[in-house]
Amino acid sequence: MRTALLSRPRSVGTAAVLGLTAATALSACSTPAAAEVPGVTDDTVVIGTHQPLTGPAAAGFASISAATAAYFEYVNANGGIHGRSIEYVVKDDGYNPATTQTVVRELVQEDEVFAVVNGLGTPTHSSVLDYLDQNGVPDLFVASGSLTWDQPDEYPGTFGFNADYVTEGAALAQYALDTEPDAVVCVLGQDDDFGEGILAGVELAVGAGKVASSQTYSTADQDVTAQIGAMKEAGCTHNVLGTINGFTALAVGTAAQMDWFPRWHVSSSGADHPTLVEYLGADVAPVLEGLVSVNYLPNSPSSEWYELFSTINDEYNDGAPYTGNTTYGMSVGYQFAEALAAAGPDPTRESILAAVESGDLVGNGVAPLTYSAEDHFAHRTVRVAVVTDGVQDFTDDAYTVSEAGAVAVEPAQVPLENEGIPVTD
Amino acid sequence: MRTHGARLLLRAGLLTLLALGATFLLDPYRNYQLATATGVFVAVAGLTLLVGLTGQLSLGHAVLMAAGGYGYALTATRVESAIEGTPVADGAGGWLLPLLAGVAGALATAGLLGLLLGLAAARLRGPYLAGLTLALVIALPSVASTVPGLAGEQGVRAPFVPVPDALAALIATEQWHAWLAIIVAACAVTPLVALRAGRAGLRMRAVHDDETAARLAGVDPGRVKAGAFVLSSLAAGLGGVVLAIVTQQVSPGAYGLGFSLLLVVAAVVGGLGSLGGAALGAVLVTLLPWVVDQATTALPADLGHRLAGNLEIALFGVVVIVVTVLRPGGLADLFPGRKHAPEQVPST
Numbered sequence: 001m002r003t004a005l006l007s008r009p010r011s012v013g014t015a016a017v018l019g020l021t022a023a024t025a026l027s028a029c030s031t032p033a034a035a036e037v038p039g040v041t042d043d044t045v046v047i048g049t050h051q052p053l054t055g056p057a058a059a060g061f062a063s064i065s066a067a068t069a070a071y072f073e074y075v076n077a078n079g080g081i082h083g084r085s086i087e088y089v090v091k092d093d094g095y096n097p098a099t100t101q102t103v104v105r106e107l108v109q110e111d112e113v114f115a116v117v118n119g120l121g122t123p124t125h126s127s128v129l130d131y132l133d134q135n136g137v138p139d140l141f142v143a144s145g146s147l148t149w150d151q152p153d154e155y156p157g158t159f160g161f162n163a164d165y166v167t168e169g170a171a172l173a174q175y176a177l178d179t180e181p182d183a184v185v186c187v188l189g190q191d192d193d194f195g196e197g198i199l200a201g202v203e204l205a206v207g208a209g210k211v212a213s214s215q216t217y218s219t220a221d222q223d224v225t226a227q228i229g230a231m232k233e234a235g236c237t238h239n240v241l242g243t244i245n246g247f248t249a250l251a252v253g254t255a256a257q258m259d260w261f262p263r264w265h266v267s268s269s270g271a272d273h274p275t276l277v278e279y280l281g282a283d284v285a286p287v288l289e290g291l292v293s294v295n296y297l298p299n300s301p302s303s304e305w306y307e308l309f310s311t312i313n314d315e316y317n318d319g320a321p322y323t324g325n326t327t328y329g330m331s332v333g334y335q336f337a338e339a340l341a342a343a344g345p346d347p348t349r350e351s352i353l354a355a356v357e358s359g360d361l362v363g364n365g366v367a368p369l370t371y372s373a374e375d376h377f378a379h380r381t382v383r384v385a386v387v388t389d390g391v392q393d394f395t396d397d398a399y400t401v402s403e404a405g406a407v408a409v410e411p412a413q414v415p416l417e418n419e420g421i422p423v424t425d
Numbered sequence: 426m427r428t429h430g431a432r433l434l435l436r437a438g439l440l441t442l443l444a445l446g447a448t449f450l451l452d453p454y455r456n457y458q459l460a461t462a463t464g465v466f467v468a469v470a471g472l473t474l475l476v477g478l479t480g481q482l483s484l485g486h487a488v489l490m491a492a493g494g495y496g497y498a499l500t501a502t503r504v505e506s507a508i509e510g511t512p513v514a515d516g517a518g519g520w521l522l523p524l525l526a527g528v529a530g531a532l533a534t535a536g537l538l539g540l541l542l543g544l545a546a547a548r549l550r551g552p553y554l555a556g557l558t559l560a561l562v563i564a565l566p567s568v569a570s571t572v573p574g575l576a577g578e579q580g581v582r583a584p585f586v587p588v589p590d591a592l593a594a595l596i597a598t599e600q601w602h603a604w605l606a607i608i609v610a611a612c613a614v615t616p617l618v619a620l621r622a623g624r625a626g627l628r629m630r631a632v633h634d635d636e637t638a639a640r641l642a643g644v645d646p647g648r649v650k651a652g653a654f655v656l657s658s659l660a661a662g663l664g665g666v667v668l669a670i671v672t673q674q675v676s677p678g679a680y681g682l683g684f685s686l687l688l689v690v691a692a693v694v695g696g697l698g699s700l701g702g703a704a705l706g707a708v709l710v711t712l713l714p715w716v717v718d719q720a721t722t723a724l725p726a727d728l729g730h731r732l733a734g735n736l737e738i739a740l741f742g743v744v745v746i747v748v749t750v751l752r753p754g755g756l757a758d759l760f761p762g763r764k765h766a767p768e769q770v771p772s773t
Contacts, residue, residue, distance in 0.1 A: 096676075096678035096681075097579075097678055097679065098672065098676060102461075105457050109454035109457070126674075127672065127674040192576075220567055
């Protein structure tokens with residue numbers, strides 16, 4: 001026992017000294033020289049993102065960052081923005097908040113990125129919100145519609161990309177009431193900010209407490225039979241879904257198994273038709289006929305943006321299948337390029353934030369962007385899309401949502417200019 | 426015994442100072458890694474004593490870390506909002522009070538869960554205990570999404586501990602967090618060293634070697650096993666506190682099955698029962714995934730994606746096999762000064 005007691009600390013000490021030496025050697029060889037504006041050199045701008053390339057959410061979202069990277073390659077091949085090419089560092093976080101924290105620190109401290117662009121997911125991105133704020137890293141165009149991103153006082157550098165979930169929920173429910181005044185509206189939502197936001201939006205449109213049945217699911221549980229059963233019991237005619245693609249397919253499929261065919265009104269985050277068909281299989285896919293969704297991006301085969309993005313997809317993305325994620329990823333790229341162009345020939349972290357807040361960015365959505373110093377959300381207007389004969393396309397219905405509720409408006413799609421490359425002057 | 430105690434405290438103090446000094450040599454990202462590794466070290470230190478000394482194998486130590494993390498985050502947030510607006514919140518008390526209350530909360534939660542498990546552990550042997558603790562890890566995500574207040578997958582936010590004004594000009598946030606991690610580790614591991622060397626350690630070894638003989642010698646095996654489980658749970662809870670301070674977040678995703686098994690790997694590779702080995706093992710399991718990630722990004726994207734997440738697990742398997750074949754006593758055995766025989770591997 002004596003020897004054990006005496007020898008133990010010595011081996012700890014040896015270990016500590018060894019660790020110390022190794023750590024010193026490591027840090028000495030990898031500490032980069034500080035640049036004046038992190039990530040910006042004479043000919044490049046380095047930005048980073050965290051995306052689920054592996055793990056449970058990968059099937060639904062992994063193609064987004066590939067599309068964004070393809071758009072940036074297209075821009076770089078055409079001279080870049082203010083002569084700088086955009087370098088897009090994509091880190092895999094497996095949709096696990098703990099991993100997100102690690103990879104975002106790597107992006108900021110090792111890769112010294114100029115900004116984090118389109119970090120994906122509510123639980124994942126929430127975990128780095130404070131970190132990015134404390135380090136003054138622009139946190140642009142978060143891939144989630146959680147209201148968390150719209151707190152300009154607390155998080156001056158954070159901006160959302162998606163239409164917020166409340167806007168989508170309100171528009172979906174209002175469309176249900178506009179098409180069927182006697183609609184019995186119900187909600188199935190994910191048990192987090194996503195589902196809560198959709199529910200809040202639906203209540204905004206139908207009135208508080210007027211939702212006939214409100215159910216939630218957890219992504220940890222691959223079964224929604226109980227929830228769908230309860231909704232059928234409640235006599236729902238129009239179900240608004242705050243679900244990700246996998247659970248939209250699960251909900252629609254489960255109801256079909258019960259021989260129940262209500263109208264489905266689905267948030268943009270879980271309504272991508274090609275993805276849903278993949279989940280359900282071609283023989284079950286016809287139950288998706290008539291599926292109503294909203295979108296804020298030019299995700300329609302008849303749009304000129306869609307045409308351009310398809311060409312870029314073929315040329316720079318190995319001709320990967322074109323889905324809603326492709327439109328999404330390339331639109332993210334366009335919006336960042338536009339912000340970078342507006343930030344001036346010598347962009348700084350301050351100037352790009354000012355450019356986004358200025359309200360001059362229009363984006364490429366179904367209506368111009370709504371960013372301002374007080375509003376860090378991109379889209380207050382969404383357009384209704386319906387699946388007809390297996391094709392998901394926009395109708396002429398669009399809604400603008402404010403605190404007063406959803407109001408029908410004319411869609412005002414931002415036109416395509418200069419081959420989809422923001423003009424710098 | 427008193428001189429031993431003084432010597433132990435002196436060594437602990439010196440090691441702590443050395444570690445604090447080492448943070449000045451690291452850039453912020455490496456300090457972040459150091460703080461993470463330190464959090465893992467605290468938990469592995471408790472686990473290695475549990476497995477090495479009493480032979481109880483827990484595959485669910487990540488859950489005990491999570492219990493500590495949640496306990497810390499919930500308590501600290503409460504206290505932070507309670508003192509908000511009062512004069513206390515302006516000075517150092519603004520972060521110190523929530524921190525201390527959080528640590529107490531963490532010890533209470535992890536200790537309570539550890540006690541429940543310990544009572545079961547006193548009655549279960551080897552594989553049955555391993556199975557019970559394994560079930561806990563698998564149940565964690567469901568528990569987090571069922572129990573109100575734990576906020577499901579999104580997890581709970583822990584308050585940010587800012588660098589004190591007096592130090593703000595001198596050190597970065599990451600370095601400050603590494604300091605906090607080192608101080609928590611010192612407070613958690615020093616008592617373990619003392620226990621290991623003292624009578625408690627002797628009783629644990631006695632129970633491990635032969636329960637009947639131990640009982641004949643007047644040692645109550647049940648009490649010793651339960652006690653050891655509670656101790657190692659408290660250490661795991663403090664490890665959870667460190668990770669919660671560093672990342673300002675506790676979510677079930679951070680404490681999955683893979684992480685729980687990594688803790689066991691760290692203990693085995695480091696050398697069961699050895700606290701220095703636990704430190705080496707913790708550094709290894711923290712750095713290896715990062716090294717693998719660096720290596721896979723150099724590969725073509727396609728291959729890299731396929732390997733991501735899988736390669737490190739395979740590598741860990743290889744490391745465990747190599748170490749157990751070549752050095753059954755673990756990495757701690759590589760260093761001179763370890764004169765006594767290696768600890769016995771548990772007979773599970």
